[in-house]
Amino acid sequence: MLTQLRKEDAKQRQSVNPMPTTGPATQMKHTSQLQEAANNSPQVQQLVQLQKGASSKNAAPLTASTGGQTQASNKDKKAVEPKHNSDEFKGKSKKKKIKAAMNSAYRMISKAKGHVDKDHPKYKRWMDAGKADIGNRDKRVEHVKDGVNKIEEVLREEEITLRKYGLADGEEEETFAYVYPDEVAHNIYLGGAFWDANTSGYNSKAGTIIHELSHRVHSTEDHVYGMKDAKALAKDDPQLAVTNADNYEFLAEGA
């Protein structure tokens, strides 16, 4: 099973993480160096663009962010609104619901980062109860940490496109959402159950987004569905729990 974990790590799709991971504070600190480097490297230029997007909704020029580094960093944290495209939905109401869900998904996953610890009760409930003496608990923590970071990163740095249900399989009403794991763009296709769900909390719109992104960026599968079975998995088969999409969703929803 650990071999499986390692394989999944290796399976990480390149299209998903084109950017180096840097926290907002570190990014602010190196603004001037980056500005210089940006003239020579298109990738760094992209990173500077990202900083601009994060530091102000109106993408203020870099020179405007010179005052009070700590203050600016704190402001950045609050201001993150995941970039997304909901153009397929014509009504204002659906666009508004999607925006609220995206913002909530980012808040949830950011908060969940602090719970990824083998002794944290929420981590124990949804990922690894620590009862079964199976495999390596520390490796599982690392695997979950990696997944939660990747989900947060994709929400912070990339554009997610929310799309209409596109299958003629008669399952639209029962489906919250689906994705194609091999698609290059981050498309999430929404089903009827998504619109019936609350914005946040268990089995919510925000949680659905986290569930789907875990398939895309962390190669999770659906070994079980639902809170009862996800909890049982964390007790009896934690190696599978840390690769199950619902377990990531519930960890974030309960954060």
Added chain:
Amino acid sequence: MNSSLREPDFRSGATKTILLGMITFLISVLPMEMNAQKNTKHLAVSLVSESSDFELGSAVVLTFSVKNNHKKAVSFCEYMTPFEGFNGPILKVLDQEGKPVQYVGVMRKRSEPGPDNYIHLESGESESVQFDLLVAYPIKAVGNYTVQFIGNKYMNALGNSEVVEFRVR
């Protein structure tokens, strides 16, 4: 007398009806889920290829069957079986170098399975479904391939099928 009136009277007709109703409800609801994945070890899973070789680009037709070899009826969940189509990587498809062919179908968030998602097989009964492998596992090169159904311990509690070999020319 007064104190005995305050106790629930199990002999009264109304209380009996309520209790009976509750018991009937529990009997009808509880075993559904508990029996669902019981005795699935008696279910024989098989995967058969329509042909031993296919032309590149034409459908790779496979038949998936489950037969109940138990003396009693057995139910199993259709989630993550070909009976419901593809909702996850339920097959292991390898090329001649042993490299996996990537799953390209959907991955879906949905609720836990309900009673309608169970397939009931009487003793000796079997159920089959035919499907095109290429719908979820695109094969883009000629060569020898193997395919196997991988049972999901928790979702459908079915075993793996035997490994099926075929050639694409």
